[in-house]
Amino acid sequence: MDIDGGVLVADLEAGLGTLSRLEAGPVDAVVVVVEPTAKSIEVATRAIDLAAEQQLGEVIVVVNRVTNEDDEAHVRSALGGREVIAVPDDPEVIAADRAGVGLLDAAPQSPAVAALMTLTDRLAGAAA
Amino acid sequence: MTSATQPVSADDPFEDGVSRRLRIAFVGKGGAGKSSIAGTLARLLAAGGEPVVCLDSDPLPGLATSLGIATSDAGIPDEAVEEAPEGERARYRLATGLTSEAAIRRYADTGPDGVRFLQFGKTRGHVAPLMRSQFAFRHIVADIDDTPWHVIGDLPAGTRQPFFGWAGFAHLVLVVAEPAMSSMLSAKRLARLGEGENAPLVAAIANKTRRDDDADLVSQATGLPVWASAPVDPAVREAEHLGVPIIDHAPDSPTVQALRSLLERLHNEERSSP
Amino acid sequence: MKIAVVGKGGVGKTTTASVLARGLSQRGCDVVALDCDTNANLGLSLGVGLETTERLVALRQALDEGEEDHAPSWDEMLARFGADAPDGVRLTTVNRIENMDPGCP
Structure with missing residues (x-):
């Protein structure tokens, strides 16, 4: 799959099915998205372990819908104390989802976008 | 049909040779609340004294949490299936003499309120080790109409598994949708499960609504x-x-109230049971 | 560079992927956003709208059902089965070209 120096951002199907079929090489970084719920933390744990096992490059964890410091701390702890990018629970995200419009179009200055841009900066550094 | 105030008799699930049990599959976009609602509905039924088996066809954990059962990765033991004779289409079949009902009695977990729970297992990445268990699961589900339980099934998120036959046991498919464009678009796609001959009845549950007219929005x-x-x-x-x-x-939550009302409706609705 | 966005259904993978794709493009990267989900919704989050999102799903289905041929090259695949998204991102639901192994990505 030849993208000639560009960047491919693949939004995978929910779960681990696709991830399990990837080999080291085709993927340079895995962004594991999670929220402060028991179920999503369980899936994230498995995804992180699988990415490590398959040597799928850098793993970055994004925690969505963070309402307070406890949420963030709880998820960090559950995932082995690793660093995470915390995205605040943001009514702008809910509004954009409801309407089916891009978050960057609906609310480019929102706290959620600001947080997600730290993810972008992190990966832009790696892509350069 | 029995009235809404009387539970279907556990002793005689068959009336005129026809089962009066519910056969419901929950589908929907990820995060809409399928497992949460499926689990809550199953617990409500069981708490009312009804025999219920919950089917979990997701290779990732979720439904057990909603039921109040400890998550386990274990599937159906190898002994439940045997290699099918040569020439048969499927590689495996249920072990000789093992009926769907016997398999559920033997292999399903029992949770709070006596709800039974059957899964083909959970993966930490690779699904191949679950193959025999998946065969067992699908064979058990194929004959589930011959068993005395109400059946509540939870499917993985999205459109893949539903359109690959994993909701085939259902007489009623409940599509869980949030009042958000992507969730409703997913529900519209899943509505097609109701097309064609012998198709199940398909209806929606509007979950995580924020406005009074959100149920109408989902419907439209x-x-x-x-x-x-x-x-x-x-x-x-x-x-x-x-x-x-x-x-x-949250036993007094509007969510639980809504599902109690749904159960009343289902007891009255002819087509949700075979 | 290839980035995979994963997680349980409903956690916000698609929103994250969409902001990441457009953000990287804003910073000068040449970005392709690939929607691997059978139930494809990335187009909505990227801001291409419902009609284009549905059109791309229909194209992928036509390909899967053999009504369309696979493109012989990555560029042609993007041209035939993709759509332009804001900030210069190209969106596609198809990742295969002729003679490649199936599966995402």
């Missing part, structure tokens, strides 16, 4: 009748954070 956007509606609720959200059943943590 999906083309489906909305049979229950539950609002965003801090108590439900807390249950999800903690990983505990909604029915235990």
